[in-house]
Amino acid sequence: MHISDGVLPVSVTIGGYVVSGMLVAWSARKSASRELPKLAVMTAAFFVASLIHIPLGPTSVHLLIPGLTGAILGPSAFLSIALGLLLQSLLFQFGGLTALGANALMMGLPALVCGWLFQKFKGRSGVRPAVIGGLIGSLGTTMAAIMLSLLLMSGGEDFLGVAKMALAAHLPVIIIEGVVSAFTIGFLIRVKPELLQPFSINSSDSAHE
Amino acid sequence: MSDVTSITMPLWQLPVIILLPIASVAALMALLRRISLIQSAPEEERDWSVPPFDDGAGTSLLHTWDVRCKIVTILIHSFVVASLIHLKPAICAVALSLTILAISRVSLVKVVMRLVAITGFISMFLIIMPFSAPIHHGDTVLIFGNMGWASFNLRGVLLAVTIAAKAVAITLLMEPLLSTAPLPVTLYGLSRLGVPEMVSQMVLLSYRYLHVFRHEASRMSSGMKVRGFRKQSDMATLHAVANFLGMLFVRSFERTERVFDAMRARGYRGSFPDPVELSLRGRDLILTGVWLTAATLLILFDRILL
Numbered sequence: 001m002h003i004s005d006g007v008l009p010v011s012v013t014i015g016g017y018v019v020s021g022m023l024v025a026w027s028a029r030k031s032a033s034r035e036l037p038k039l040a041v042m043t044a045a046f047f048v049a050s051l052i053h054i055p056l057g058p059t060s061v062h063l064l065i066p067g068l069t070g071a072i073l074g075p076s077a078f079l080s081i082a083l084g085l086l087l088q089s090l091l092f093q094f095g096g097l098t099a100l101g102a103n104a105l106m107m108g109l110p111a112l113v114c115g116w117l118f119q120k121f122k123g124r125s126g127v128r129p130a131v132i133g134g135l136i137g138s139l140g141t142t143m144a145a146i147m148l149s150l151l152l153m154s155g156g157e158d159f160l161g162v163a164k165m166a167l168a169a170h171l172p173v174i175i176i177e178g179v180v181s182a183f184t185i186g187f188l189i190r191v192k193p194e195l196l197q198p199f200s201i202n203s204s205d206s207a208h209e
Numbered sequence: 210m211s212d213v214t215s216i217t218m219p220l221w222q223l224p225v226i227i228l229l230p231i232a233s234v235a236a237l238m239a240l241l242r243r244i245s246l247i248q249s250a251p252e253e254e255r256d257w258s259v260p261p262f263d264d265g266a267g268t269s270l271l272h273t274w275d276v277r278c279k280i281v282t283i284l285i286h287s288f289v290v291a292s293l294i295h296l297k298p299a300i301c302a303v304a305l306s307l308t309i310l311a312i313s314r315v316s317l318v319k320v321v322m323r324l325v326a327i328t329g330f331i332s333m334f335l336i337i338m339p340f341s342a343p344i345h346h347g348d349t350v351l352i353f354g355n356m357g358w359a360s361f362n363l364r365g366v367l368l369a370v371t372i373a374a375k376a377v378a379i380t381l382l383m384e385p386l387l388s389t390a391p392l393p394v395t396l397y398g399l400s401r402l403g404v405p406e407m408v409s410q411m412v413l414l415s416y417r418y419l420h421v422f423r424h425e426a427s428r429m430s431s432g433m434k435v436r437g438f439r440k441q442s443d444m445a446t447l448h449a450v451a452n453f454l455g456m457l458f459v460r461s462f463e464r465t466e467r468v469f470d471a472m473r474a475r476g477y478r479g480s481f482p483d484p485v486e487l488s489l490r491g492r493d494l495i496l497t498g499v500w501l502t503a504a505t506l507l508i509l510f511d512r513i514l515l
Contacts, residue, residue, distance in 0.1 A: 096379060183455075188455050
């Protein structure tokens with residue numbers, strides 16, 4: 001779920017922009033500046049991944065993948081997510097332009113935490129990376145859902161009911177996201193493990209020098 | 210709680226007063242969605258799932274407005290609208306947005322698609338808030354029959370409708386903002402306003418490769434369909450989707466290398482050529498002034514008169 005315009009108090013939207021802006025700057029500094037075009041291309045891939053719908057009974061859910069983004073991009077994930085959300089807002093109106101800062105925080109902070117946790121605990125081989133991947137996949141979505149509720153609650157007690165509902169709506173996604181992340185990480189470990197190395201987007205650079 | 214006005218209604222009025230409006234809004238939205246689908250229906254194989262930005266051709270007041278003034282004005286105006294508290298100014302903001310929509314003559318189909326996109330999130334407020342808003346002094350509450358547990362708070366309705374009006378007012382302005390100039394020009398305007406040039410470059414690159422990867426994804430998914438894959442709610446589907454994602458990331462990652470090499474081979478040194486020459490004229494500033502005056506009036510109306 002992306003927060004649309006006119007929902008959050010203006011202080012929260014502006015605060016969201018300020019904090020996101022600082023994190024984007026930090027994230028950009030962490031990625032070598034000549035690598036940013038590559039990061040933009042990777043962002044397009046994550047964007048497409050988040051458009052995939054998975055059937056769930058009569059309805060369907062789409063993946064949020066903050067956990068996977070964090071695991072693959074590391075500290076660059078925040079920049080990538082902010083960019084992806086900007087595009088989503090501009091193209092589809094998913095998430096309002098005034099709420100962009102808040103939306104970036106909601107998805108980007110979980111990605112940073114998950115990326116860090118994944119690098120810390122992923123281990124070397126076997127099923128361990130996949131299990132950790134599944135856990136951070138669920139964790140990323142859980143954190144995003146909690147951030148969403150907290151942001152909604154900043155509107156005052158009248159928003160409490162909606163915030164609870166939004167949190168509950170994420171429960172099935174949390175489970176699906178965990179399973180899919182585990183399988184995806186398992187796939188990447190077998191097929192292209194260097195994608196899961198820290199700063200993988202930068203490390204390929206040495207070949208050009 | 211003593212000064213809460215509670216109006217008890219017979220139970221049969223519940224569908225009439227509450228469910229009927231909800232159902233009609235839902236029906237209207239379904240209709241709009243159908244219209245936008247039919248309008249954009251493919252004569253040949255035309256893909257609207259990632260809507261293209263307009264080429265920005267046109268001669269309206271907004272098309273010829275300096276792009277920097279346009280960005281600054283519409284952004285400030287959007288934040289002003291987002292900060293409104295009362296319903297009346299929010300409705301005035303919707304009226305103002307509709308006027309601007311009429312002046313800018315942008316594609317209404319895309320405006321409708323944007324409205325459809327926010328319906329899900331906004332209807333969550335419209336449906337839940339009347340029931341969940343805590344009851345304060347001076348509230349009017351509708352209670353249906355003996356369903357005392359489900360009190361329908363009119364203050365919640367007012368709040369949700371105000372939110373919806375603000376969201377609609379801002380959403381209506383997005384097409385006038387984005388479709389009245391080509392995307393590279395809008396982004397160039399942004400970078401001339403002090404946003405680092407890398408931001409607009411990254412937006413352009415992602416936007417361009419978005420379509421490439423979407424085609425890649427659709428090729429991969431037709432391959433899966435040919436091999437007999439059908440999406441269901443089961444573990445096998447999740448496994449297949451996960452492998453699909455993994456493959457998408459691997460292919461994209463390999464492509465980033467080739468893209469970057471190709472850019473460097475064409476002389477990329479960290480910047481793209483400027484798309485246009487921007488010049489600020491008096492009328493650009495006048496339009497900005499008029500619009501921001503309207504925004505100021507809105508906020509004065511909201512905070513002082515009400």
